[in-house]
Amino acid sequence: MKNRYSLKIKLIFSFWLVLIMALVIPSYYFINTVEDEIKKETIKSVSDRMAFLIWGLSTQEYEDLRELDAAIRDIGQESQDRITVISTQGVVLVDSMVAFDNLDLVENHGSREEFLKALQDGQGYSVRQSRTVDRHLIYYARNLELDPFGTVILRMATPYAVMDSFFKRVSTGLWQMMLLSLLFTGLLVFIIVRILTKKLQPMVSLAQAIGHGNYQKRITESPGREFDPLVDAINEMAGNIQSNIEVVSSQKMELQTILNGIRDSLVALDNTGRIMSFNKSFEDTFIHYNHFFGKRPLEVFHSNELQVYCEEVISSDLVRNKSLGITFKDRHYDVNIVSPEDRGRIGAILVFRDITDIRRLESVRKDFVANASHELRTPLTSIKGYTETLLENRELFENKGKEFLEIINKNTNNMIRLLDDILQLSRIESDPEKIVVRKIALGPVIEKSWKECCHYIQDRDISFNFRLDEICSEAMGEPEYLGHVFQNLFENSIKFTPDKGQIEVLCVLKGDMIHIGVRDNGPGIPREEQSRVFERFYRVKKFKNKVRGTGLGLSICRNIIRSMGGQIWVESPVTGTNQGCIIWFSLRSAA
């Protein structure tokens, strides 16, 4: 709401109006009264003088008009009055201001107001502008018997000058006074308004500060008692806003904490289908983006279906809930799209549940049973086959008995090794507390493990080197179990590394964890199988029939490393190259 006129202008005009009213009405009254009084006074003095004049005139004898003229001029010289003698017909007989010879030129005075009154009532007067002299004059006329002229009208004209100058003085004075007071009030109003606005300024700026979110501020002084209610109202409003804001923000914090605590990713879309807000889990899961705000689901999740569903849920009044599965960056999500009952700013909420692990676990369980029974059954079948043959065929027993028994023995050893592995695995799994970590030197552990694996190399040319920096020469671990880990990793590397291969132990310090990697330049692990190699009995398909193994090695490693508080993962192919593989695992640093 904008005011077209400022308070200053409004105040000035109203002051001026009041002032003009206050000045004009009394002046009018005053002037009128004074004018009346002066008029009365003047007329009285004129009539007095007239009495003298009549007495003066009637004491003399006149032969003719010329003598009367001389007498009038005599008297007229003494005063400024103009004396005229008029016949009852209105003809000017003599005039003290007009030469006797020129009287013919003077017009008939029969129609003059004072003359008519005098003729009628014996005396009369009138005030008017004289045509001969440019002044206000009072004409006073009286009936008179004058010998030898009979009845004549004697008229005396005296200037009304007193009145003229008086009014002139008074009115200029009045005007000046009025102008002066108008100027003065203007200035006064300007100053008053100035002071008022100055006093109001803190209030204004405070209200603005409150509007900008500075709710702690309060108005302490009021520009005047009249403003006290306003000040109180503003302070109360600020207090209410502050407490409300505090409540709202604490509720928001609570809600945010709850939302951030949820493992599922939550995203809120506004009513145009753009991302409005999201929780922490979402931010962590989809870190590939720098800024999600204002993006559409299609841009972030690269799924047409999701976009279409979102649009449907946001725009439709019937469909309030939809769910679908999407795959993004090798992970599977179950997405539930919900639209709130009352669509204000929020158009829809997307809930992402990561079901990758659930799916994987399902297939792991399925595979485990199949694999375990297969791995156990294969050697048993072979043992059973050979034993039965030997039992039934005596001739064969004598000829090839030793050979067959060696095969049986080999398979039995295989089974024992497999069962050993399984036992070790279940021991670690059932009692991870048994592994007590302490500060150990890594160098000797690695060397010892390598020595125990050397015999796998046979006649191939494989170079081994490890270089531990000062910072990661020690770590928190358990030497015997860590030895198992290294042995398993070295065994794998040796198995898969071609002739003239290289095996290397790498080490980097990342925060308070030491990352140790065993690198080889073998064929690597296909990407889609990388997440599965740590499963029990899982073996890379390509090498399943070429390279011997139980498929439990890495699984054991993972269990050991986990109970030492670390992680294990695969990098293949080695970053920046197109081959090889690094099995990384982390241990807490000793420092």
Add this chain to the structure above:
Amino acid sequence: MPHFLEELDRLNMKVMQMVVQTEQALSKTVTAFSRLDADLAQQVVDNDEKINELEVQVYELCLKLLALEQPVARDLRFILGCLRMSTNLERIGDESANIADATIYLSLNPPMEFYDKILLMGQKSYDMLQEAIIAFSSPDVDKAVHVCRMDFEVDELNSLVLKEIIQYMSKESKSIEPCVQTINIARRFERIADMATNIAETTMFIVKGISLKHICQFDDRI
């Protein structure tokens, strides 16, 4: 929202639809090749039409915006970028369909030992495309530069694979036809990687306003 911005948004969504279609096509192609799955490959071939259709739509929308709105600065760059993007995406779609075609042929033959390396090429080119797309839709210049760098790895793999296949062919003259198909597939993956690089360069063009065609292959400064 003003009309022009609305139209730009529409263009963006169209390009993103195309991106998604192309990404899925390449992903399916790689999977189909890894499993030598003819059915999946056929899906890619069938779906290529949709990508072509989207390209036409994007092209028309771009032309309309250029002609009617006379955009300047970033908007202009965005529209030009979308034009380039759509061309590249359509080419990627075509190459995917071609690879899928070859995969259908190869699925009738026993797998050969160098398939792994080609699969790796496919996966890397897919990674590059994904990164390039994220760089485009973010938009994120650092990611775009990263995509450019990844191109080297694919190029290297390509030459490695080529050598291997030639050696193999000189030994086994019977399987020359599948080998030639395989060479084609490798070259196409390499082309896809190049086009992903182009997309990344387009992103840099849109964001920074500098034309960086092929620069990141020579210049280490960016």
